[in-house]
């Protein structure tokens with residue numbers, strides 16, 4: 001972690017997973033995107049997460065901010081054909097292998113692309129009168145939400161709180177600055193909580209805590225559990 005340890009804060013949550021020594025997780029299940037990257041379609045309408053996240057925020061966040069990370073990542077990779085066949089997982093998991101002139105751009109904009117792809121993909125409209133199922137694999141819902149919120153509130157400036165699994169398979173909460181991704185620290189990313197101001201400022205202004213409380217209403221826990229099982233990590 002030597003190169004990327006600044007600002008990282010980790011809480012181990014629960015659970016021991018068994019991981020074969022040489023297989024930590026299966027990169028290929030995460031995504032198959034390579035250069036030139038394009039903006040993934042929003043998997044629901046802009047207003048689908050109302051009243052928890054407003055349509056204007058969703059539009060600017062997805063169509064403008066996310067698009068900018070895509071454009072900037074493509075521009076950075078344009079001059080490095082050797083790395084154009086690398087997936088985002090390879091790029092973010094192998095930052096130290098990248099030339100210095102490319103590394104920071106990938107860390108920030110590659111992270112921006114990957115983090116936002118997951119963020120939008122792992123939210124879902126609430127089904128009226130039918131609360132989402134919280135998979136038991138994550139333990140107690142209230143406790144996990146409290147830990148995620150604590151991590152997210154503790155981020156000074158911009159960043160994400162993450163539900164992730166560490167290299168030994170323990171379920172972890174990470175607070176990472178800017179667009180850093182768990183892959184760069186040897187963690188498998190499960191669920192991202194974006195606390196950049198662009199994720200909530202239009203509706204919530206400075207009230208990050210209110211945004212987080214409402215974000216839990218649209219977090220797709222079922223899909224998060226699906227990511228965990230697709231990763232090849234197994235609960236003992």
Ligand code: MN
Nearest residue numbers: 065194196199
């Ligand atoms: Mn964002």
